[in-house]
Amino acid sequence: MQTQQTVNEGLKRGYTITITAAELAAKIEAEIKKIAPQVRMPGFRPGKVPANLVKKMHGEALHGQVVNDTIRESVDKLIRDEALRPAMQPEIGLNEDYEEGKDAAITVSLEVLPTIEAPAIDGLKLEKLVVPVTDEQVDEALGNIASQNKSYTDAPKTKKAADGDQLIIDFVGKLDGVEFEGGKAEDAALVLGSGTFIPGFEDQLVGVKAGQEKTITVTFPENYQAAHLAGKEATFDITVKAVKVEGETKIDEDFAKSLGLDSLDKLREIMKGQLEQQTAGLTRTAMKRALLDQLAAGHSFEVPGTMVEAEFAQIWQQLQQEAASEEDPAAALKQIEDEKDEYRSIAERRVRLGLLLSEIGQANGVEISQQEMSMLIQQAAMQYRPEDRERFVQYIQSEPMAAAQLRAPLYEDKVVDFLFDKAEVTEREVTVEELQAAIEAEDGAAPAPAPKKAAAKKKAPAKKEAAAEEAPAAEEEAKPAKKAAAKKAAPKADAAPAEDKPAKKAPAKKAAAKK
Incomplete structure (x- = not known):
């Protein structure tokens, strides 16, 4: 050879x-x-x-x-x-x-990966923007919970139902006089004016009384999820079993116990902790962005074009998906197309920062334990159908590149936490609005050397600064190919959750009268 x-x-x-x-x-x-x-x-x-x-x-x-x-x-x-x-x-x-x-x-x-000089991590200075949680914010949060846990009491028999009242009804839906599947329910709770049922259904029940029977006629929307009902006119035979009015929900000891807690103080403590956790995520985002900005400003080296193109492809796919969901997809797509070079610069920054964080981590002994990796694989496998989960685990275990991609975000976070510990951190109290403004401020977040856009310009489907925030660090250098043959396909997930957003849950099936 x-x-x-x-x-x-x-x-x-x-x-x-x-x-x-x-x-x-x-x-x-x-x-x-x-x-x-x-x-x-x-x-x-x-x-x-x-x-x-x-x-x-x-x-x-x-x-x-x-x-x-x-x-x-x-x-x-x-x-x-x-x-x-x-x-x-x-x-x-x-x-x-x-x-x-x-x-x-x-x-x-x-x-090949570039040779990076030992990154300078001494002298890092960061400001931690902290949002204190006030009693007023806790009260507001409790009020929101109370509004979602309304109680209703029986109204007098003579009471005519109005918007905001709750009806307990039985109903049977029919098409051309024939009952259709999914159009029947008993003891269904319906709050008038809530928009829970299809248009026209609730409006025709305003004024009914307990014990009354009524037949209404409605037309299903053209885009209704059940194709055999979409655009069809139907009748519903309704029996009103009760009319209930909203009772006063007091935020007291009994309310806390109704939620399964020992006391109101415990409920307030939990709510305060949740609010602090929410703002802590924003605080970390602001600190991480400031850290990455300092690292980017202090290091410049050539990055592999193939890695930049792969990163750009991910960013571009996300942008196109978001643009397609806008009210005017064509305009949104044109806008991101006009800014394509800027997004490519963001991809380059992300790759550079990823390599830099990887170098810092390896130089300072930052590692992911086998237990952490196992938990990561199991969590990722839960995105797949039960019958595909074992195949996904086997795929990750047999493909070093796939494992590295899965491991990279966790490794990056561990390196960032290491740098937070090394940095000189000062705290400053701010409001939530000020913290969000600091995160969204383009001059502090947009790393690409592109000119700022005029304030009146329509916002892109995805913020450039959000795209630049995360550095896709690879924990270690890419492993050589094990085979010259085509890559093994990973099992497909039902729906891959978005990078920074929780995956939307599929709506539970409801009676055909409901949205």
Whole structure:
């Protein structure tokens, strides 16, 4: 086997590995001898089939296996011998005119990770913007909980139902006089004016009394989720079993106990903790952005273009999805298209910061334990259907690149926490509005060297500063490809949660009369 370097420009490397026909033939012969004892053929005792017949039967398959194995072994040896640190999976090719009996010429193209000088982490200074939680905020939060836990009491029999009153009803829906599936319910609770049921349903029940029976006619919306009902006119036979009025919900000891807590003080304590947790997330975001800005300002080095393109592709896909959900998708898509270069600059910043954080972490012994990794895999697997979870776990365990991508965000957070501990941190109390303004301030958050946009300009579907906030740190250098064949496909999830937003839950099925 002979290796010749063909490209050495910046971070780009190229090689040609020549494997002689004699080497390949020797490997094939060795493989034939290895499998011959297991080959069965009529007329021959087990293990006594001649090698030439084994080769005739399995030669083509063995040749393909040997070539693939040799390519993999050759590329792995190249990376070890040259002490390469691939940024992404190398591109590997085999000369088009190759056939058995000829030399094989393997081309290897890749980008390597840059050599980064020891990052300066001494002298970091950060300001921690803290939002104190006031009693008034706790009272407001409790009021919101109370409004979501309204109680209703029976009204006098003569009471005519009005908006805000709760009805307990039985109903049966019909199309052309025939009851349809999903259109029937008993003891259904409906608050008039809540918009819970399809348009026109609740309006026709204003003024009813307990014990009254009424038939109403409604038309299902054209975009109704049940296709057999969409746009159809239907009748509902309704029996009003009770009319209830909203009772006063007092935030007291009994209210706390109705929520399963020991006392009102315990409820207030929990609410205060939740509010502090919410603002703590914003505080961390602001500190992390300030930290990344300091690191970005103090370090400049070439980054692999393949990593930038991969990062940009992720950003661009998210932007396109968000633009497609805007009221005017065409205008939103045009806007992000006009700012494409800026988003590419953001991708470059994210890659640079990712490599920098990775270097800092490795230099300072930041690690992810096996237990943490196992928990991470199990959490990620829960996004998949139960029958696909084990396959996902196996995929992550067998693909080093996939594991590195899964591990990267947690590793990045651990490095950031390490730097927080090293930095000189001062605290300043601010309001929630001031904290959010600090996060959204473009001059402190947008890392790309692009001009600011006029204030009157329509906002892009995704904030550039939000896209720039997270640095996609790789915990370690990319591992070389294990196979020259196509990459193994990961099992598909039902819905992949968005990076910074919780995945939306699928709405529970309701009676056909409901939205």
